[in-house]
Amino acid sequence: MSTTGLPFPGLRSGVELVPTTDQPQTGKDFTSDQEVRWCPGCGDYAVLKAVQGFLPDLGLRRENIVFVSGIGCSSRFPYYLDTYGMHSIHGRAPSIATGIATAREDLSVWVVTGDGDALSIGGNHLIHALRRNVNMTILLFNNRIYGLTKGQYSPTSETGKITKSTPMGSLDHPFNPVSLALGAEATFVARTIDSDRKHLTTVLSAAAAHRGTSLVEIYQNCPIFNDGAFDAIKDNDTKADAIIPLVHGEPIVFGNGAKGLVRDSETGGVKIVAVADVGDDAILVHDAHNPDPTTAFAISRLTDAGYLNQSPIGIFRQVERPTYDDQAREQVRVARGSAPGLQAVVDGGGDVWTVDS
Amino acid sequence: MTVETPKPVEQLERVVIRFAGDSGDGMQLTGDRFTQETAVFGNDLSTLPSFPAEIRAPAGTIPGVSSFQLHFASRDILTPGDHPHVLVAMNPAALRANVADLRPGATIIVDTHDFTARNLAKAGYDANPLDDGSLDDFTVHAIDLTGIAVAATSEFGLSRKDAARSKNMLALGLLSWMYGRPVEGTLSHLASKFAGRPSVRDANIAALRAGWNFGETTEAFAVRYEVEPAAAAPGRYRNVTGNTALSYGILAAGDRSGLPVFLGAYPITPASDVLHELSRHKGLGVTTFQAEDEIAGIGAALGAAYAGVLGVTITSGPGIALKSEAIGLAVMLELPLVVVDVQRGGPSTGLPTKTEQADLLQAMYGRNGEAPLPIVAPRSPGDCFDAALEAARIAITYRTPVMLLSDGYLANGSEPWRIPEIAALPRIEPAFATGPNRRVVEKDGSLSDVFWPYLRDESTLARPWAPPGVAGLEHRIGGIEKAGHAENGTGDISYDPANHDRMVRLRQAKVDAVAESVAGVEVDDPSGRARLLMVGWGSTYGPIGAGVRRVRDLGHDVAQVHLRHLNPFPTNLGEVLRRYDKVLVPEMNLGQLSLLLRAKYLVDAQPLTSVRGMPFGAEEMERLILDALADLGERPHRSTTLAHVRRLDLQEAGK
Numbered sequence A: 001m002s003t004t005g006l007p008f009p010g011l012r013s014g015v016e017l018v019p020t021t022d023q024p025q026t027g028k029d030f031t032s033d034q035e036v037r038w039c040p041g042c043g044d045y046a047v048l049k050a051v052q053g054f055l056p057d058l059g060l061r062r063e064n065i066v067f068v069s070g071i072g073c074s075s076r077f078p079y080y081l082d083t084y085g086m087h088s089i090h091g092r093a094p095s096i097a098t099g100i101a102t103a104r105e106d107l108s109v110w111v112v113t114g115d116g117d118a119l120s121i122g123g124n125h126l127i128h129a130l131r132r133n134v135n136m137t138i139l140l141f142n143n144r145i146y147g148l149t150k151g152q153y154s155p156t157s158e159t160g161k162i163t164k165s166t167p168m169g170s171l172d173h174p175f176n177p178v179s180l181a182l183g184a185e186a187t188f189v190a191r192t193i194d195s196d197r198k199h200l201t202t203v204l205s206a207a208a209a210h211r212g213t214s215l216v217e218i219y220q221n222c223p224i225f226n227d228g229a230f231d232a233i234k235d236n237d238t239k240a241d242a243i244i245p246l247v248h249g250e251p252i253v254f255g256n257g258a259k260g261l262v263r264d265s266e267t268g269g270v271k272i273v274a275v276a277d278v279g280d281d282a283i284l285v286h287d288a289h290n291p292d293p294t295t296a297f298a299i300s301r302l303t304d305a306g307y308l309n310q311s312p313i314g315i316f317r318q319v320e321r322p323t324y325d326d327q328a329r330e331q332v333r334v335a336r337g338s339a340p341g342l343q344a345v346v347d348g349g350g351d352v353w354t355v356d357s
Numbered sequence B: 001m002t003v004e005t006p007k008p009v010e011q012l013e014r015v016v017i018r019f020a021g022d023s024g025d026g027m028q029l030t031g032d033r034f035t036q037e038t039a040v041f042g043n044d045l046s047t048l049p050s051f052p053a054e055i056r057a058p059a060g061t062i063p064g065v066s067s068f069q070l071h072f073a074s075r076d077i078l079t080p081g082d083h084p085h086v087l088v089a090m091n092p093a094a095l096r097a098n099v100a101d102l103r104p105g106a107t108i109i110v111d112t113h114d115f116t117a118r119n120l121a122k123a124g125y126d127a128n129p130l131d132d133g134s135l136d137d138f139t140v141h142a143i144d145l146t147g148i149a150v151a152a153t154s155e156f157g158l159s160r161k162d163a164a165r166s167k168n169m170l171a172l173g174l175l176s177w178m179y180g181r182p183v184e185g186t187l188s189h190l191a192s193k194f195a196g197r198p199s200v201r202d203a204n205i206a207a208l209r210a211g212w213n214f215g216e217t218t219e220a221f222a223v224r225y226e227v228e229p230a231a232a233a234p235g236r237y238r239n240v241t242g243n244t245a246l247s248y249g250i251l252a253a254g255d256r257s258g259l260p261v262f263l264g265a266y267p268i269t270p271a272s273d274v275l276h277e278l279s280r281h282k283g284l285g286v287t288t289f290q291a292e293d294e295i296a297g298i299g300a301a302l303g304a305a306y307a308g309v310l311g312v313t314i315t316s317g318p319g320i321a322l323k324s325e326a327i328g329l330a331v332m333l334e335l336p337l338v339v340v341d342v343q344r345g346g347p348s349t350g351l352p353t354k355t356e357q358a359d360l361l362q363a364m365y366g367r368n369g370e371a372p373l374p375i376v377a378p379r380s381p382g383d384c385f386d387a388a389l390e391a392a393r394i395a396i397t398y399r400t401p402v403m404l405l406s407d408g409y410l411a412n413g414s415e416p417w418r419i420p421e422i423a424a425l426p427r428i429e430p431a432f433a434t435g436p437n438r439r440v441v442e443k444d445g446s447l448s449d450v451f452w453p454y455l456r457d458e459s460t461l462a463r464p465w466a467p468p469g470v471a472g473l474e475h476r477i478g479g480i481e482k483a484g485h486a487e488n489g490t491g492d493i494s495y496d497p498a499n500h501d502r503m504v505r506l507r508q509a510k511v512d513a514v515a516e517s518v519a520g521v522e523v524d525d526p527s528g529r530a531r532l533l534m535v536g537w538g539s540t541y542g543p544i545g546a547g548v549r550r551v552r553d554l555g556h557d558v559a560q561v562h563l564r565h566l567n568p569f570p571t572n573l574g575e576v577l578r579r580y581d582k583v584l585v586p587e588m589n590l591g592q593l594s595l596l597l598r599a600k601y602l603v604d605a606q607p608l609t610s611v612r613g614m615p616f617g618a619e620e621m622e623r624l625i626l627d628a629l630a631d632l633g634e635r636p637h638r639s640t641t642l643a644h645v646r647r648l649d650l651q652e653a654g655k
């Protein structure tokens, strides 16, 4: 029996290449028999629940969904989902997922990774997956700390962070994952929060529907080693001023409508103003579909690099570009049309001679 | 004008020719074309290209010299030859870099065009070797090949520089005349290669013809030589390099298993040609992925294997070092994966364009933890086809990464190859899992059929291969230790000490079980009286075989064993080794196979080591074997050797 003999469905292009099911599904169908082993209060629980709750909405056949992870607390994710899954090695999940997505267009491929996994040891794979635009969705759990190795600073930790490996404070400037992804010209870049199930689900739906590499940064609280890192954007008293919500086609305002974004003619970027000072019409309308990532990048710069008192949340960019895997399969398809068989290839073009018995 | 009489023809049994010139002189192409002509003519042959690691080292200098050696004969041969009978030197540096390899009586054809004071100095000559008597031991043909080429191509309107570039075709034409090579293949090669540039095409063809005519008409070349075709098994033949044959082996594995091939690779010398070759065959369902680094290359191949296709990654030693962690993951996941290491001189960057066999222990042990994997090695360029097919067979059958150890000498060297009939090759059965494989008792006492991803086949110990897409087989696998044995094949994470101990031993036992599917080693010991056994692996096959033949020609008994499988060893190997009084292991490293043999079998296997970036020479091997025989008290040897060497010299010089 060959691959084509397996009950894999027909192979054609488009977002719908993953086979769907008519059977009603529930979150329970996606829950494996494994005991979940994150620390009590870990933000990962909320994301897992949201994913288990949201997957049935996709209506895909469970056997055509694959979750691949690297190493870290969040990378245990695949064990808890009753789909196909691989828990791989540190930082390499995007490369493994690239192979899966390129070999099989009928699979919905998901990568679960963290700030250390994706941005430190696996940084190279992440940026190359994003520029290639392989059809997969990357969930980047950003808790701004190393959890599994017990609390060292991570590439998204604020400078000066005191940890076991940096008793006098960390020295390195942090990455902003959204800025990094936009710099790599990712076609789908979003940011959401573990505790906001509704927003998380909306973003995940859009990411899954997007053909290409979708990067979703999820702010995730680690109560053990970095508790409260996202309090300012979660606390009911502060979040109105801390979250800059991005909704495609809507003016970008926050602080209960008092503050908004306008273009900054001095820097070429964007800046925060009092809406009352400039008037509603001057406020920047969010355009996630702008083929030029410049404005999205400028918006991403409004994220605090230090303690997080302010951060744009939502879909920064969502544009269409042919995917690597679709094009790779297309090349094979086109070449097949005119190809000589293997025997002809092995025979070679000329310079063949025969020895008679 | 004198009446032309056909020049006399002299019969030779074998000839070694070396083309040498500057990197930009087209010596590899010239050698390759002469090789193709020779192959079509029906001689047996063996080639050794040699080129600098730099793309264009400074012109006219010794480091910039590129050469191509070809050994062809009217009988079967095993090595590219130790000492060229003919050296074609296109500039002073090429002469200086190669003349030391010649024996007295050899022929040198020199392009005098670059023998200017400046170029002589660049090559490190104080005086012009063409007139200081230093070449008196040789037959020297000093000819302005460049000048003749420029004159012969004047009508095509090329720049002087472009016209001069056809000098390599002039040299090829001259040598083709000397040895009666058919040039039709070269003519059509030039026609297609320069189809878009008719003037270049015509100039090259004119230069080739001019070279041929020059030989025919010039008195300096008094005789032509003839080397009769060699006897060969019936069949269709072509010439093939190791990297090409290896690529075809991978394609054939895809064909015979019915699996699409997915290659993930990062360019690296001397493996890149496999990436190039496979990239040309998308029409056969091959996907090639040029990754951002070595790790992503294997990562994608492993992902593809998980998805149910034939995953392959190719690299050289430095790339294996980078891939080690992912290879360990493949061992843990128990997925089929072919990992090709085209070895080169190491450590670190080492000698990228030179050959070595020093990655054997890296292949065996270069991973954290107990991470065994099967290792196979080809013995000749054409054999790379069979070795690749065998690697894929083991990988697919046993669900394991397999290391295929080629090397730079095999990769770039070539030989006549009997073209296999693909459809007649044995099938490889992927045997995907299609449904539940285990009945379990649920907590409530009911029975249900489930899928255990690590429920093993009893004889191969292989686990099921269950690519995504089949309902009911959803499962999770990973690099963490897991329960994966007969009582619990769920693959669930397990940190239980006894389970880990069991799993480590199971993974080892599975690799050991591969030996059951492999024939025992064949011992080449025609008389059955040999006391000395030569054991080799990989590309030392040719030199060891050639040395063994020479020693047998002297009337001595010596046995030879050559290993295709380095891990696990064939089951009869220990018994074979113990049969002999002395066991010698020639290797292009510091004794890696001998170390393994000694450790496993407690035999006194002695390494014979060479790490010069070059294969052993046949003559060198003969001496090493004779010395070993002398240690065993087999005489006479020394005087015979010298006489024998002298006899061969005379024969080689055509006297």
Ligand code: SF4
Pocket (backbone or CB within 6 Å): A037, A038, A039, A041, A042, A043, A044, A073, A074, A143, A147, A148, A221, A222, A223, A224, A225
């Ligand atoms: S260490 Fe932090 S991130 Fe890891 S499981 Fe515990 S709470 Fe979650």
